Amino acid sequence: MWKYEKKLEYPVNINKKDLVMAKCLLAQYGGPDSELGACLRYFTQRFTMPDAKGRALLTDIATEEMAHLEIIGAMISGLMKDATIDELKKAGLAGTFTMHDGALFPASPEGVPFTAAYIEASGDFIADLESDMAAEQRARATYEHLMDLTDDVDVLGPLSFLRQREVVHYQRFKELRNYYLDNKIEKNS
Numbered sequence: 001m002w003k004y005e006k007k008l009e010y011p012v013n014i015n016k017k018d019l020v021m022a023k024c025l026l027a028q029y030g031g032p033d034s035e036l037g038a039c040l041r042y043f044t045q046r047f048t049m050p051d052a053k054g055r056a057l058l059t060d061i062a063t064e065e066m067a068h069l070e071i072i073g074a075m076i077s078g079l080m081k082d083a084t085i086d087e088l089k090k091a092g093l094a095g096t097f098t099m100h101d102g103a104l105f106p107a108s109p110e111g112v113p114f115t116a117a118y119i120e121a122s123g124d125f126i127a128d129l130e131s132d133m134a135a136e137q138r139a140r141a142t143y144e145h146l147m148d149l150t151d152d153v154d155v156l157g158p159l160s161f162l163r164q165r166e167v168v169h170y171q172r173f174k175e176l177r178n179y180y181l182d183n184k185i186e187k188n189s
Contacts, residue, residue: 009067010161014078014154019091021150022079023109028072028146028162030106030114033138035072037118039065041135044121045128050185054125057176061169068165071158073104079155125187129177136170 028034042062049055080093080102088097095111106114120131143163147156179185 008071008074009064010071010158012071012074012078012154012158014075014081016079016152016154017081017083017087018079018150018152018155019083019087019093021146021152021155022076023091023093023096024146024149025072025076025079026107026109027142028139029069029076029104031108031112031142032118033135033142034106034114034118035065035069035139036106036114038062038135038139039069040116041119041121042132044119045125045132048121048123048128048187049125050180050187054176054180057172061172064165064169068162071162075155075158076104126177126180129173129180132173133170133177136166136173140166140170 030036039062042058042065046055046058046062049058083091083093083102085094085097088094096105096107099105108114120128120135122128122131140163143159143166147159147163150156150159
């Protein structure tokens with residue numbers, strides 16, 4: 001089903017170590033409103049969309065969210081490159097190092113592991129689309145907060161791109177929801 005182009009959707013060229021920013025970016029790697037959560041939420045919900053149009057949109061956006069997870073992972077990895085144990089301790093990443101060394105692990109900045117409880121799927125396609133719209137707004141807000149935490153252009157570029165994609169996803173979900181409401185589409189049409 002997929003054709004994987006072995007390049008990031010948006011280039012990541014991190015030139016400076018910033019462990020505090022790396023830790024903050026974990027919000028979008030494994031937090032409750034993360035790219036991982038969005039990817040799994042939309043893949044799960046696609047099966048209860050009432051038609052091929054809805055299934056296609058959720059599959060497309062879920063796939064893009066996976067690409068966004070890859071971007072966030074590349075950013076975190078770049079920001080942590082060559083970090084010493086003392087630097088990790090100072091940045092509050094000693095627990096992450098203890099459990100995972102330099103490996104990325106889906107968890108929030110506070111170290112709370114990703115959980116399937118973050119995945120919303122009600123079986124009611126209108127409720128799910130409205131939840132998806134809210135999730136995209138929360139992710140947009142998170143990207144804006146992350147952008148407020150840095151002045152590094154190498155970090156701001158990808159964050160700005162990702163923020164804009166959240167806006168587009170919100171718009172696509174809203175269009176689909178409105179299409180279903182305007183056309184009185186019901187479950188299993």
